[in-house]
Structures are given as C-alpha cells and as structure tokens.
Amino acid sequence: MLTTERVVTAAIEALDAEGLDALTMRRLGARLGVAAMSLYRHVPNREALLAEVVNRLFTEAMAGYVPDAAWQQALAGFAVSYRRVLLAHPQAVPLLATHPVDVDLGIELLTELLTRFEAVGIARCDAITAVQSVTVYVLGHALAQVGSTPAPGDETAAAFFDQWFDTGLSAMVTGFEHKLAD
C-alpha cells in the first residue's frame, strides 16, 4: 500500500540518486512501481511533496541530537548536526533553501535547544535570534558548498569548507556569547 510516508521516503531516495531535476512525478511513480497519478492520492501536488521532504530532512537532522551542555556547545552541536544532514543529501539543499521548514515542527524540534538558553536566563526572544542566525548560516554555507563542488570526492575542497564552516560558526557563537552576557 502506498502511503505519504513511503512516497516521501522514495522522493528522498530519488533526490539523492538522481538529483532534483529528475525528481518528477512520473519517475517517482516508476520508482514505487505505480502510475504518476497514484501519487496524488497521498500528496496534493508536487510542491506539497517537496515541503514534506523538507520537514522529513529537518526532523532527521534533529533526530537523536540531545543538547546536554551549555548553550554555546548545544548551539554549535546543532549546527554540526544540521550540516551533516545537509551534506548527506546535497541535492536536497536547494530545497531546504527555498522551502521553509514548517513553523510548528521547527519550534517543536528546537524546544530542547532553546531551554539551554533559558537555563542561564537568556530571554526566549534572544535565544531564537541566535538559533535562527546559526540556522541560516549553516544553510547558506551548505548552499555554497554544494553549489561549488561538482567533485564530491575532492579532499582539499572538503577540508577548505570544513575549516571555513568551523571558523564562521565559532565566530558567530562567540559573538552571541559576548552579546548575551549580562
């Protein structure tokens, strides 16, 4: 039986294997052994399917990540975890860039991280700004990386991006540390 979950899962597989342009309703149907129109029983349209893919991937990024540390480490850990998922699905990064994660889901997944800020008396509003800033930095960085490297096995390029990522992330976290100090 076809379900929304199976469709989304297959979409991510197709994305990883063939890229975003090849993620067409007909091809996706073929991958599931089903006609293209059958997908529309479980997903209202292609855009909605892509939105589901985005939510699934963001959930995946947060899965198993428990920020049991001070907010600085928790925030950096979140960034690393998010980045790992993005680089694991390079063809999906443009999708994450153009389809915002569902607001309620995002809040739910980030609640635990936000408590790390509250624990030291940082206002929720300020915490959200910090988390969101790091989020857009990670996404922007991943966009730059996947947009620049047609060669995924290039070690020196990967090292360059890793270095850059760490430096920028650490600058941002340090910056917020100073800004949020009482």
Next chain:
Amino acid sequence: MLTTERVVTAAIEALDAEGLDALTMRRLGARLGVAAMSLYRHVPNREALLAEVVNRLFTEAMAGYVPDAAWQQALAGFAVSYRRVLLAHPQAVPLLATHPVDVDLGIELLTELLTRFEAVGIARCDAITAVQSVTVYVLGHALAQVGSTPAPGDETAAAFFDQWFDTGLSAMVTGFEHKLAD
C-alpha cells in the same frame, strides 16, 4: 536590436513582476516582443541566462559601495548593501541561493573590501573566510525572510527580520573581531 544585456534586464523585470516560475523563455520573449527562440541567439540556454541574472544582481549589490572604513564597518556595510539588493528582488533570492556568483567576478567585486583587512595585517585567507561567512549569512537570512512572508507590506514582520539581521550580523562581525585580533 536584441542584446544579451537587454535580455538579462528583461529577465530581472519579469522576475520581479511575475516570479521565478513565470520566467519562461516564451514569456520573456513576449515581454521583449520577440519569439522565444530568438533569445537563443544571445543566451546559450535558460540556465546560462539565470547565471547572468545572478551576476548582474551581485554586481548591482556592489555598485557604488565603497568601503572606506575599518574592516568591521566595511564588512557590515557590504552585508547591508547585499541584503538591500536581495530584498529589492525577493523573487530572485532563490536564484542567488542556487546559482553561485561567477568566481572571478566575485573576487573582482570584493577586492576592495578585502584590502580593508590587509590594511591591518589580516591574512587574505582569513579575510576571505570572514567575508564569505557574512555572505552566506546574508543570503541565508534573506532566504528565510522571502520564504516566510507572503505579505510584503507587513511592518512588524519586516521589523522583526531587520532586528534579527542586525543582531546576527553584529554577532558575527564581533566574533571575527575577537578571532582576528593579534
């Protein structure tokens, strides 16, 4: 007479007026009073046209911006200038996100900004990391903003994003300031 420049200009107008999905070769031709295939005399294909649009917009972002200040202010000024262009062309932001600016052009346009770092003895490599980090932050932030607001006249939302932008940018600049201090 049709020229590459006119095609690119019309593409940006169409983008602003009708959105990325409506930017099709036929419609763009119609806007120029010309058949779709005529565009191919001046642009090899649609992807190349989009790349030209990206370069044009980035150039626009840098036009007239002269960073005559310490690198901290120059960097922040660049970010503000870049953001202004992105928000002036909200429908183009996903394009900038997925089509990297031509490397040579980017370097050329950012040379002056980089000299602001060299002036105080910061290694070019470190300067590039800082500039690039800010660049991806600005782009990521703009993506979040244009992706979230179907209402472009919402004042409180705009204020929220402005506040967020300034805070995150300032955190990042401050962070690099500490990191790059001798």
Next chain:
DNA sequence: CCTTGTAAGCTTACAGGGTACACAAATAAG
C-alpha cells in the same frame, strides 16, 4: 546594379513536465 555571405529572428516540431477528470478494481460496511 546584382550577387552573395552573414547575422538575427521566426516557425515548426519533439520529448517531457504537472495535473484535472473520469473510470476500474478492490476492499469494507451493511
């Protein structure tokens, strides 16, 4: 003047896309 080469634009045609709509098959309810 005519001829001819070249550039610019046009027409047509094809392969492929999303999806509306009407139908068939299968399963569940009574």
Next chain:
DNA sequence: CTTATTTGTGTACCCTGTAAGCTTACAAGG
C-alpha cells in the same frame, strides 16, 4: 449479496526547453 468507499490507472490538456531549418535584412565585393 449489495452497496459505498477507498486506491490506483489511463487519457488528455496545456505548458516547458530547445534542436533544426527557414526567412529576412543588410553589408561588402564585383
């Protein structure tokens, strides 16, 4: 068994990018 509901299918429509070949316009050489 009958009927209602769900799930998948086939067809069809309109739109997309763009390859190939044609027409038009104009400039240079004779």
